[in-house]
Amino acid sequence: MNRFEEFTTHMVQQVGKKEGAISPAIVNSASFGYGNSETGEGIFEGSVKKPLYARMGNPTSSQLEQILASMDGGVGAVAASSGMGATAMATLSLLRAGDEVISIGGLFGGTYSYFTETLTRFGITTHFFDVDALDAIEETINTATKILFLESVGNPNMRLPDISRIAEIANRHGVVLIVDNTITPLSVAPIALGADIVVYSTTKIITGNASALGGAVIFRAISEGEDKFKSDRYHDIHPFIKKMGSMALIANAKKRALRDFGMSANGFGSYLTMLGLETLPLRMDRIVTSVETVAKALNEKGLNVNHPCLPHHPHHERYLNQFSNGCGTLLTIDMGTKERAFNFLNRLKLITITANIGDSRTLGLHMASTIYRDFDESTREFLGITPGLIRISIGLESAEAIVNDFLDAANI
Numbered sequence: 520m521n522r523f524e525e526f527t528t529h530m531v532q533q534v535g536k537k538e539g540a541i542s543p544a545i546v547n548s549a550s551f552g553y554g555n556s557e558t559g560e561g562i563f564e565g566s567v568k569k570p571l572y573a574r575m576g577n578p579t580s581s582q583l584e585q586i587l588a589s590m591d592g593g594v595g596a597v598a599a600s601s602g603m604g605a606t607a608m609a610t611l612s613l614l615r616a617g618d619e620v621i622s623i624g625g626l627f628g629g630t631y632s633y634f635t636e637t638l639t640r641f642g643i644t645t646h647f648f649d650v651d652a653l654d655a656i657e658e659t660i661n662t663a664t665k666i667l668f669l670e671s672v673g674n675p676n677m678r679l680p681d682i683s684r685i686a687e688i689a690n691r692h693g694v695v696l697i698v699d700n701t702i703t704p705l706s707v708a709p710i711a712l713g714a715d716i717v718v719y720s721t722t723k724i725i726t727g728n729a730s731a732l733g734g735a736v737i738f739r740a741i742s743e744g745e746d747k748f749k750s751d752r753y754h755d756i757h758p759f760i761k762k763m764g765s766m767a768l769i770a771n772a773k774k775r776a777l778r779d780f781g782m783s784a785n786g787f788g789s790y791l792t793m794l795g796l797e798t799l800p801l802r803m804d805r806i807v808t809s810v811e812t813v814a815k816a817l818n819e820k821g822l823n824v825n826h827p828c829l830p831h832h833p834h835h836e837r838y839l840n841q842f843s844n845g846c847g848t849l850l851t852i853d854m855g856t857k858e859r860a861f862n863f864l865n866r867l868k869l870i871t872i873t874a875n876i877g878d879s880r881t882l883g884l885h886m887a888s889t890i891y892r893d894f895d896e897s898t899r900e901f902l903g904i905t906p907g908l909i910r911i912s913i914g915l916e917s918a919e920a921i922v923n924d925f926l927d928a929a930n931i
């Protein structure tokens with residue numbers, strides 16, 4: 520049974536109930552009555568497991584959190600208001616002024632500006648590296664390094680990291696590895712590969728139809744024996760380990776991020792995200808095959824396509840050996856100039872021009888004039904943003920129909 524088959528069963532069984540209402544209940548209350556003061560005290564203390572207040576958690580979102588945690592083999596998850604909310608939660612719950620982050624590969628534009636413009640204002644420095652700069656990454660790790668942050672697939676440079684090797688470096692140095700797995704849920708299992716924390720924008724393929732903005736952070740369990748979180752580097756977490764044991768990272772994130780920053784998910788959004796999860800394995804399975812079909816067909820016809828399934832891609836071997844369940848819905852095409860990119864995009868009939876990815880529909884966007892418009896020349900070069908670059912997120916349409924539409928638009 521491949522991973523998608525296995526999870527198709529798992530997801531439909533987890534989302535639907537066998538008794539009563541099958542579809543998850545949407546709880547829309549901002550606050551919850553405690554009944555009596557003793558229960559109220561117990562809820563605040565943590566001995567009574569009942570809802571406290573919607574900023575701290577919501578029953579509908581709790582179901583979503585359990586499904587996502589089981590998907591990635593985490594001990595628990597915390598849903599967030601957006602993918603950026605999830606990234607902020609995962610990082611801010613571990614960082615303090617003077618700390619350093621090492622960011623590897625990618626990078627999603629919002630995450631890049633979060634590191635370079637926002638976190639710097641709070642005295643946190645981020646160092647950026649290509650996925651293959653392993654020696655430089657290792658040399659940069661020092662006692663102030665709290666986080667190695669990695670994107671599972673370079674968006675939009677399509678470079679693939681050797682996640683196990685990077686996890687090995689992180690673990691050897693006792694530093695936390697966070698993987699943004701937004702592009703490759705199910706295809707890549709970061710915790711199984713040695714990562715500690717997984718971040719998702721559920722807005723993308725997990726929900727899959729532009730109906731809900733959301734995010735989630737999945738945490739591994741703290742080990743009973745030795746654990747890097749028990750080292751001095753993470754002393755802020757120690758009180759949570761003492762109190763909550765294996766669940767310490769969840770409690771820490773809820774306190775630091777939900778209670779104090781309020782990047783909380785809402786019940787209705789979480790409901791829509793669960794409907795997406797039901798069909799995620801089916802959609803992933805279909806799209807990772809379609810992406811290859813489209814990339815190969817357009818490459819054969821002479822378009823300048825970037826996807827690691829193509830033999831000339833620098834990470835083709837890694838794609839075959841370590842990404843056997845594909846690397847998500849994206850491919851890019853370099854049209855040479857902005858003008859040719861615009862003309863091409865405007866002639867395509869099937870695609871929707873938008874900044875989203877991972878949708879049921881095929882989406883396209885010119886990179887330099889949109890998401891990366893405010894970035895200077897050298898940053899664009901580092902991120903692989905050339906003037907004619909178009910990013911395509913393949914959808915559920917027939918691969919043949921997509922290929923034909925692209926060939927028509929390119930006049931091939």
Ligand SMILES: *Cc1c(COP(=O)(O)O)cnc(C)c1O
Nearest residue numbers: 601602603604627701720722733
């Ligand atoms: C979209 C995206 C995000 C941010 O998610 P939002 O839900 O838009 O806040 C983070 N990382 C990656 C890789 C993304 O594609």
